[in-house]
Amino acid sequence: MRDIGEQLALYQCSSSIHLYRGQLMSNEELQTLKDSIGQLISMNSFLSTSTNRQLAISFLQSSTASDGLQQVLFEIKADPQLKGIKPFANITSLSYFPGEDEVLMMLGSIFRLTDIHQGDGKVWIIHLTLCSENDHDLKPIFDHMQARLEAGKTSLYSFGQVLRDMGKFDEAMKYIQRFLNELPRNHQDIALCCHALGVIADEKGNYDLSLEWHHKSLDKWTRTLKPMDPRLADAYNCLAVVYRKKCDYVRALDLYEKALVILRRAFNDDHLKIAMCLNNIGVVYYEQKQYSQALDYYQKALTMWQKHLPANHSHLGAVYNNIGEVHRYLGQYDLALKVHNLSLNIYQKSLSPQHPDLATTYENIGLVHEQKGDMRQALSYLEKAAAIFRHALPPTNPDVIRITQNIERVVSKTM
Numbered sequence: 001m002r003d004i005g006e007q008l009a010l011y012q013c014s015s016s017i018h019l020y021r022g023q024l025m026s027n028e029e030l031q032t033l034k035d036s037i038g039q040l041i042s043m044n045s046f047l048s049t050s051t052n053r054q055l056a057i058s059f060l061q062s063s064t065a066s067d068g069l070q071q072v073l074f075e076i077k078a079d080p081q082l083k084g085i086k087p088f089a090n091i092t093s094l095s096y097f098p099g100e101d102e103v104l105m106m107l108g109s110i111f112r113l114t115d116i117h118q119g120d121g122k123v124w125i126i127h128l129t130l131c132s133e134n135d136h137d138l139k140p141i142f143d144h145m146q147a148r149l150e151a152g153k154t155s156l157y158s159f160g161q162v163l164r165d166m167g168k169f170d171e172a173m174k175y176i177q178r179f180l181n182e183l184p185r186n187h188q189d190i191a192l193c194c195h196a197l198g199v200i201a202d203e204k205g206n207y208d209l210s211l212e213w214h215h216k217s218l219d220k221w222t223r224t225l226k227p228m229d230p231r232l233a234d235a236y237n238c239l240a241v242v243y244r245k246k247c248d249y250v251r252a253l254d255l256y257e258k259a260l261v262i263l264r265r266a267f268n269d270d271h272l273k274i275a276m277c278l279n280n281i282g283v284v285y286y287e288q289k290q291y292s293q294a295l296d297y298y299q300k301a302l303t304m305w306q307k308h309l310p311a312n313h314s315h316l317g318a319v320y321n322n323i324g325e326v327h328r329y330l331g332q333y334d335l336a337l338k339v340h341n342l343s344l345n346i347y348q349k350s351l352s353p354q355h356p357d358l359a360t361t362y363e364n365i366g367l368v369h370e371q372k373g374d375m376r377q378a379l380s381y382l383e384k385a386a387a388i389f390r391h392a393l394p395p396t397n398p399d400v401i402r403i404t405q406n407i408e409r410v411v412s413k414t415m
Helices: 004-010 027-034 053-061 139-148 156-165 169-181 189-203 207-224 230-245 249-266 272-287 291-308 314-329 333-350 356-371 375-392 398-413
Strands: 017-026 040-042 047-050 069-078 088-090 102-105 110-118 124-131
Touching: 017 027, 017 053, 017 102, 017 375, 027 069, 027 110, 027 333, 047 053, 053 069, 156 169, 156 189, 169 189, 189 207, 189 230, 207 230, 230 249, 230 272, 249 272, 272 291, 272 314, 291 314, 314 333, 314 356, 333 356, 356 375, 356 398, 375 398
Parallel strands: 069 124
Antiparallel strands: 017 047, 017 069, 040 110, 047 102, 088 102, 110 124
């Protein structure tokens, strides 16, 4: 299968073009952009845009701004004749979403932020100009993402993974399912696809479906891989995550220990996957209210990730968020806020503004303010979290239900 990057280059637009993208953006991220006029910014994902300005505006009209989120319209100038740019192409004929006049811009595209102003209807207009990748200074993060995506080779599977990173779970599932359906019956990547679909189902809160996919991948890998293959550790780790969310802590810890045995035999003691496993074990202890053990595992994971990951990688945001939760439950509210804000700063740079992990950090900051008695601040952060959760997840998702209950509780305290 020809990779998506090559397809974009093959169908590259031939002349200068104006592109548009409407979305919601947090006040904090908008302010960061306002402070960055004239500077270069990079996109840590594929960027879906439209040649139809009115279509982008209509998307905004269907999205509701709140105290924590603003409506923004990106207006992008892109010249395909410029040397050193990432490819972009009109993919309307290939898209799952016909009628959107969609132009897809490659992962890692670099833009100069030229202006921000408020237009009609209180929509913020953000003007970007596509620039050469040789101009930017954020190379560590994008080099890391490039390596993650199979040295830049981007199949439907890895494109689906990027969509998952953006929090677009339904779209991600469609692309990976399509990739799976095109594979021969006994292809080695079937297990990989089942594994990925299990992860997405987990993130959507469908834990039973997630277990079904993960057990399929584990069954296939168990029959085809050696007993100490690291992919088995990935399967054990992801199964453990779901069992933990179903409060089956004994089974979760048993699976994590199986994963650690394999990972420590396969890699050095400070490998990235070992760090993830340690972080996840910390979550199990945290949920069992064993806070000192949880903090110990989180700190070990943080130390490993800091050695190997870019400073703004989302894994660091995750572990800072976890550490902040421990400090909140220990009554160390100022320390909790400090650590949660580290998480927030990283997530705002590494994740889509609509990603549920960003919402989780907003929620946790709100809960700390609630504990400190500042209900106005608490409600502000909880509403930011709710806007993202409700945008990305169905009403029955546990995260949506929980954030609604938290807001109702805080509102009752203000009456």
